[in-house]
Amino acid sequence: MLAVLAGGICPGVRSLFEELKRGGLDLFEFNEHANDLSSTVLSPRELRESIDEVQRRYPLEGVLIVGNDEFMKVAYSFCSGGFRTAYVPSADASLAWQGLGVTTIVNHLFHMATLTRRMKNLKTVKIVLPSSLRVLLSKFEMLFEVSEEQKNLVLIIPGEERGESIVRLGGFLNCLEIDERDRECSTTLAQKILEAFTKWRKVHHVFPCGAEPIPISQAYEFWKKVRESEGEPSIREMGDQEH
Numbered sequence: 001m002l003a004v005l006a007g008g009i010c011p012g013v014r015s016l017f018e019e020l021k022r023g024g025l026d027l028f029e030f031n032e033h034a035n036d037l038s039s040t041v042l043s044p045r046e047l048r049e050s051i052d053e054v055q056r057r058y059p060l061e062g063v064l065i066v067g068n069d070e071f072m073k074v075a076y077s078f079c080s081g082g083f084r085t086a087y088v089p090s091a092d093a094s095l096a097w098q099g100l101g102v103t104t105i106v107n108h109l110f111h112m113a114t115l116t117r118r119m120k121n122l123k124t125v126k127i128v129l130p131s132s133l134r135v136l137l138s139k140f141e142m143l144f145e146v147s148e149e150q151k152n153l154v155l156i157i158p159g160e161e162r163g164e165s166i167v168r169l170g171g172f173l174n175c176l177e178i179d180e181r182d183r184e185c186s187t188t189l190a191q192k193i194l195e196a197f198t199k200w201r202k203v204h205h206v207f208p209c210g211a212e213p214i215p216i217s218q219a220y221e222f223w224k225k226v227r228e229s230e231g232e233p234s235i236r237e238m239g240d241q242e243h
Contacts, residue, residue, distance in 0.1 A: 036171030
């Protein structure tokens with residue numbers, strides 16, 4: 001049995017889990033019925049205690065965590081504790097342009113922006129998003145006016161009329177129907193993760209979309225350097241390093 005936890009902004013995570021089940025893995029989902037994965041349901045300590053309890057009841061083969069930077073730190077703590085651990089970056093993970101659900105989210109926001117700009121004499125539209133998407137959206141600053149309000153990230157689309165309309169997306173992003181590229185990504189990731197837990201002696205790896213797996217310890221060290229320098233190396237750049 002594989003313990004799995006999803007968090008952050010990652011539409012398509014259910015598709016990934018379904019692919020793993022079809023591949024023969026028995027999953028124990030910690031937040032199976034959660035609608036808003038953008039909020040952490042359990043603290044790292046609570047999660048560790050819960051997984052220890054599951055391990056006492058079931059033959060646990062390992063842990064799969066899908067999420068942002070906070071979840072990557074949790075994944076690192078598990079592999080440091082001896083668990084066979086796999087981590088998949090979500091769209092709001094700062095180290096991964098290849099995070100799960102990136103294409104779906106970007107396409108949705110571009111679609112919203114395009115529709116808004118086509119409507120004449122519209123009020124200014126403010127799209128309120130989780131602040132954890134800052135790194136992803138920083139690549140599109142030339143297309144949106146971006147501001148921060150009350151710890152949220154706000155995309156501003158100026159209008160010609162006075163006043164404004166506010167659209168709050170938040171956890172809704174996890175409910176989007178994933179596009180074909182993200183569906184293919186889920187299928188490919190599932191195949192790699194299945195191979196890791198059935199054939200590898202040690203896992204302890206990050207599984208990004210569109211790139212080869214790299215050790216979690218290496219990704220974690222890069223993440224710490226990013227925090228110190230405020231740079232943004234990609235998963236692909238990390239994979240080019242010696243380890």
